[in-house]
Amino acid sequence: MNMEMRNGTLEDVEGMMQIINRARNKLAASGSPQWSDEDTPKEEDIRREVEKGNNYLFTINEQIIGTAIITNEEEPAYSSIRYGDWDTSQEDNYATIHKFAINPDINGKGYGKMFMKLLLFMCEEKGIKEIRIDTHPKNRAMQHVILSAGFKFKGIIQLPFENGERYAYQLFLT
Template sequence: MNIEIRTGNRDDFQGIMQIINHAKNKLMESGSPQWSDEDSPKEEEIKGELEKGNNYLFTINKKMIGTAIMTDEEEKAYAKISYGDWDTSQGNYVTIHKFAIHPDTNGKGYGKIFLHLLLLVCQEKGISEIRIDTHPKNRAMQKVISSAGFSFKGIVHLPFENGERYAYQLFLK
């Protein structure tokens, strides 16, 4: 089995959107409003992140299984957090967004593997602080985040309907 994490490129766009669209349907089926309406990943946004080199892909035997955005741009919604606090930042942080695993591969632990590989990329780049969020009803993603060692820090509110998100933080050694 050949497992790889790499940055995405323009040629990957259709495969990325396919994974995102399948994940959106899975979220809807699970009762989570995440990625519905205004917070749905937009094609222009994904293309922009591809151009910046912020899109990462998880492949197994050259087949695209997962996609995520990892960016060091400040997340404005993280400025205000309820029911908790961020630990004092050790400088800049990266945020992982738009994390999705193709639903056909659910239950195999690929989400956990992909997130751990993203953390290795951070470590290689000398990044010590990572933040991530997910909707309160997205229990599968909460398990993936917790299994990677992230700590629950509180609730942030993204600027749209159903924008409440559980916020997590991890410091790498």
Template sequence: MEFKLATSFDGKAILQLMQEGIAYLKAQGSPQWQDGFGPDEAKVMHDISQKHCYILVNEHQQIVGTAALIPGVDPAYTAISEGQWEGDAPYLSIHRVAVNSQFRGYGYAHLLLERSLLEAQHLGYHDVRIDTHRLNTPMQKAITKAGFQYRGVVHFPILNGERLAYQKINTQ
């Protein structure tokens, strides 16, 4: 498996993964990414152009999964309730995580998060944050398996914007 920056050439395939993710969440009864609040082509291409979008590629050059690694302050993370962040060091947020529907259920979300954490360290970030909707239990499982700790609740300024927030501090 190779974890690498996505290019504009990968945009169409990544957008397909996002659309699959939106449909999967809907089928699970989760309002996350629904009603036009999910990743779209503009957001995917912006992530790629800013060199924030990464892909996990298998030996057959198929994109298994994708994640956006966003450095800097996330406005939704500035107000956390029912808990608090550990420390105030510069951090990197992981957003827009999606796994190819052909590869769901094989632990690739966990692998994607592990590789994201390694890339965060490579980029100089020891504080990594992520969030998900409380109904997205497969993602919660992958997040905690990757070593993230639950920190509280954050609110995005969208319909059904409440998210469970997690953090991992890499001390290595």
């Protein structure tokens, strides 16, 4: 078995969108409104992030099983947080993980945790010290992946659309 994490290419976009759409359907079936309306990852957004070099894929035997985006652009929704606060004692700049998805056909095998660890290792290698991530309160599977990676719950943010409430998490890499 050959596992790899690599940057996505434009040729990979169709495979990424298949995984995102399957994950979106699984979220809906679980009762989570995440990725259901305005926040659905759109192909043009994925293409733009691929072109910027911000998209990462997790593959097994060259088959895409996971996709995520890491940006170091400030996230406007993170400027206001309720029921908590960001720890700003260590860094001013942070990277954010977005649109993390694993093919739901293979859920429950630890691939989400493995992909997250690879993403964090890559961030550390690039000198990134702080990572932030968010997910919908009903997305229990993603919460499990996030907490298993060592992130700490910091509060609740609101994205600018209906059902935009998200649990926000932070991790400092050493």
